[in-house]
Amino acid sequence: MTASPFVLPPAPARLDVVRDRVRLRPIVDADVDAMVAYRGDPDVCRFLPFEPQSADDIRQRIGYLFGETSLEGERGGVVLAIERLDDAAVIGDLVLFHLDAASGTAEIGWVVSPSAAGRGLATEAVRALIDTAFEVYGLRRLVARIDAENARSIALAERVGMRREAHLVENEWFKGRWSDEVDYAVLAREWTPSA
Numbered sequence: 001m002t003a004s005p006f007v008l009p010p011a012p013a014r015l016d017v018v019r020d021r022v023r024l025r026p027i028v029d030a031d032v033d034a035m036v037a038y039r040g041d042p043d044v045c046r047f048l049p050f051e052p053q054s055a056d057d058i059r060q061r062i063g064y065l066f067g068e069t070s071l072e073g074e075r076g077g078v079v080l081a082i083e084r085l086d087d088a089a090v091i092g093d094l095v096l097f098h099l100d101a102a103s104g105t106a107e108i109g110w111v112v113s114p115s116a117a118g119r120g121l122a123t124e125a126v127r128a129l130i131d132t133a134f135e136v137y138g139l140r141r142l143v144a145r146i147d148a149e150n151a152r153s154i155a156l157a158e159r160v161g162m163r164r165e166a167h168l169v170e171n172e173w174f175k176g177r178w179s180d181e182v183d184y185a186v187l188a189r190e191w192t193p194s195a
Contacts, residue, residue: 006104009138011070024080034090038113047150071099082125091116094129104140127194134188148180157184
């Protein structure tokens with residue numbers, strides 16, 4: 001068996017991704033109050049791997065990633081704010097993490113404020129994240145793991161062009177029930193970058 005040909009390029013020193021209506025940039029502590037507004041909402045957290053979060057909860061869970069741009073290391077990952085360009089409001093956050101360096105695969109995830117729903121901002125942001133994962137980080141494959149009852153996230157994964165690869169039936173005890181997981185993925189060679 002030969003070693004994988006995948007080589008992770010160096011992480012950028014700075015990350016600032018601008019699209020038509022959103023900017024993606026590393027989370028900083030000043031973003032936490034805005035994050036509490038949506039991460040503290042029980043409906044938003046229904047399918048997420050945490051309960052509604054306070055500012056302290058957010059800092060404890062992902063604070064070590066604030067300002068980071070590297071995927072490397074056991075706890076490596078990038079957490080990006082979704083900032084609306086017209087008013088600089090933080091309307092959600094995205095994560096790129098769980099790097100498998102041998103296969104060039106990482107997981108992506110998103111949390112978006114309900115106040116931003118229905119305008120295509122999440123779609124624009126997730127497309128920008130996928131562009132960044134492939135163009136900046138040189139990844140080969142991305143995966144999104146979604147609770148099968150999370151219709152909005154499933155629709156978002158499909159809208160951005162991810163492929164449904166698996167439906168794991170009752171694979172995890174999650175928030176008081178056996179939950180199904182749906183996995184979506186996309187390869188760099190399949191992806192058409194945003195303009």
